[in-house]
Amino acid sequence: MSAMAGEEMESLYPLRYADGTDLDAVLAEVRQSTVRKANEIADLRRGVLERDGVQLTSCAWDMAVRFARGGRLLAFGNGVSSTDAQDLAGLFLSPAGDARPLPAFGLTNDIAVVTALSDDIGFDVVFARQIGAFGRAGDIAVGLSTSGNSPNLLRAFDEAARRGLLTVGIAGYDGGRMAEVDSIDYLFVVPSASVHRVQEAQTTLYHALWELTLAELPAHEAGQSHVPTH
Numbered sequence: 001m002s003a004m005a006g007e008e009m010e011s012l013y014p015l016r017y018a019d020g021t022d023l024d025a026v027l028a029e030v031r032q033s034t035v036r037k038a039n040e041i042a043d044l045r046r047g048v049l050e051r052d053g054v055q056l057t058s059c060a061w062d063m064a065v066r067f068a069r070g071g072r073l074l075a076f077g078n079g080v081s082s083t084d085a086q087d088l089a090g091l092f093l094s095p096a097g098d099a100r101p102l103p104a105f106g107l108t109n110d111i112a113v114v115t116a117l118s119d120d121i122g123f124d125v126v127f128a129r130q131i132g133a134f135g136r137a138g139d140i141a142v143g144l145s146t147s148g149n150s151p152n153l154l155r156a157f158d159e160a161a162r163r164g165l166l167t168v169g170i171a172g173y174d175g176g177r178m179a180e181v182d183s184i185d186y187l188f189v190v191p192s193a194s195v196h197r198v199q200e201a202q203t204t205l206y207h208a209l210w211e212l213t214l215a216e217l218p219a220h221e222a223g224q225s226h227v228p229t230h
């Protein structure tokens, strides 16, 4: 990830760059910066929903079909996206309230496996190898990335597609390399160059995917599966 320009850093963290002489001005800047960021993320979420709402529903339909037939969800990503992948898996597996649990796990959950694969073979295979071991046709692979360029995600999508898993990508910026490969069945891109906004919108996106999938599931389990007409 490239180093941030001074101006960008200052606008992100105005308190850190304040010289302490004019508290009111600093607080006003903090307020404006917070409002700016809140507006930016609201616009981004709205834009993604308008552009990808239909595709999200189709993806949820496909995921519900897999879960209804005994499929499981494997989620993966690097850095913050690894914690999002774990959060996404946790959302399906142990949701709050009355929502039903579905089989899902994060491929960074087991640090012994992650470090052994990285140490013995290389970081590029850390997800692909696990998909090779766990993934079955009919499972669902969900990879999250901010840049869309992480080699270990691209390898994982290749492996998952080869094994017949449903593949779902969530990326930022312009989708990066993830937008160029044909191993991803559904790709959702949050079109922003701000890492923070991308990650916030991605969280909303996968929560929506979870809700839509749960809503679709009963019809598939009752054998009333229908192709979406939207």
Ligand SMILES: O=C(CO)[C@@H](O)[C@H](O)[C@H](O)[C@H](O)COP(=O)(O)O
Binding pocket: 001, 078, 079, 080, 081, 144, 145, 146, 147, 148, 149, 150, 195
């Ligand atoms: O974005 C942050 C912090 O907000 C980083 O931790 C970030 O997740 C890491 O640099 C990742 O390695 C970037 O990978 P990716 O999301 O571009 O696939």
